[in-house]
Amino acid sequence: QSALxxxxxxxxxxxxxxxxxxxxxxSDVGGYNYVSWYQQHPGKAPKLMIYEVSKRPSGVPxxxxxxxxxxxASLTVSGLQAEDEAxxxxxxxxGSTSPYVFGTGTKVTVL
Amino acid sequence: xxxxxxxxxxxxxPGGSLRLSCAASGFTFSSYAMSWVRQAPGKxxxxxxxxxxxxxxxxxxxSVKGRFTISRDNSKNTLYLQxxxxxxxxxxxxxxxxxxxxxxxxxxxxxxxxxTLVTVSS
Numbered sequence: 001q002s003a004l005x006x007x008x009x010x011x012x013x014x015x016x017x018x019x020x021x022x023x024x025x026x027s028d029v030g031g032y033n034y035v036s037w038y039q040q041h042p043g044k045a046p047k048l049m050i051y052e053v054s055k056r057p058s059g060v061p062x063x064x065x066x067x068x069x070x071x072x073a074s075l076t077v078s079g080l081q082a083e084d085e086a087x088x089x090x091x092x093x094x095g096s097t098s099p100y101v102f103g104t105g106t107k108v109t110v111l
Numbered sequence: 112x113x114x115x116x117x118x119x120x121x122x123x124x125p126g127g128s129l130r131l132s133c134a135a136s137g138f139t140f141s142s143y144a145m146s147w148v149r150q151a152p153g154k155x156x157x158x159x160x161x162x163x164x165x166x167x168x169x170x171x172x173x174s175v176k177g178r179f180t181i182s183r184d185n186s187k188n189t190l191y192l193q194x195x196x197x198x199x200x201x202x203x204x205x206x207x208x209x210x211x212x213x214x215x216x217x218x219x220x221x222x223x224x225x226x227t228l229v230t231v232s233s
Binding site: 001003032034036038040044045046047048051052057089091092093097098099100101102103104105 | 146148155156157158161170171172173206211216217218219220221223224225226
């Protein structure tokens with residue numbers, strides 16, 4: 001199972017929006033509505049930000065939103081804040097044999 | 112408090128073995144599938160292995176199949192990863208992660224441990 005493809009980096013000024021893409025295939029992202037997104041600060045464990053494409057866990061600001069079109073999912077962070085600077089990883093269900101696949105990761109920089 | 116705490120990492124020579132543990136607390140451990148996810152230094156996340164709540168079903172990434180074995184002891188609320196025939200490319204921080212779905216998976220992780228570092232080097 002190959003990793004999902006994300007851009008290595010993305011950036012924006014405080015208050016702006018940034019969108020991160022996550023491209024897979026019809027066997028993972030495109031085949032199921034089981035895309036999730038994780039935020040990871042340096043030296044810390046990943047934190048769930050979005051699940052099932054567009055749902056936010058309690059406690060996650062509504063500045064974070066998710067969507068999907070075909071084989072590509074997206075995470076948008078609106079109203080960027082300094083604390084949003086982190087690495088972001090997408091993940092998808094990828095079938096019964098090897099069920100989880102992660103994206104390559106995107107480093108978001110707040111300028 | 113709901114938490115996962117990994118242990119057992121360390122320095123091991125190529126070809127050696129290591130067993131990781133993950134102690135769970137604050138939730139009904141046996142009701143949830145669990146996974147191990149690793150992250151090589153400076154690299155991205157890689158799913159390694161998963162096990163159902165009962166322990167009856169296990170899953171592995173191709174990169175570790177035949178070398179790693181996942182197991183759990185629900186009486187001790189503990190997840191394990193037995194790692195054999197270790198290679199330099201297995202060097203990583205290993206996280207245990209809790210599946211969000213009760214009884215059946217929802218295919219995302221809602222709780223992660225802090226990780227334990229495994230270094231494979233001579």
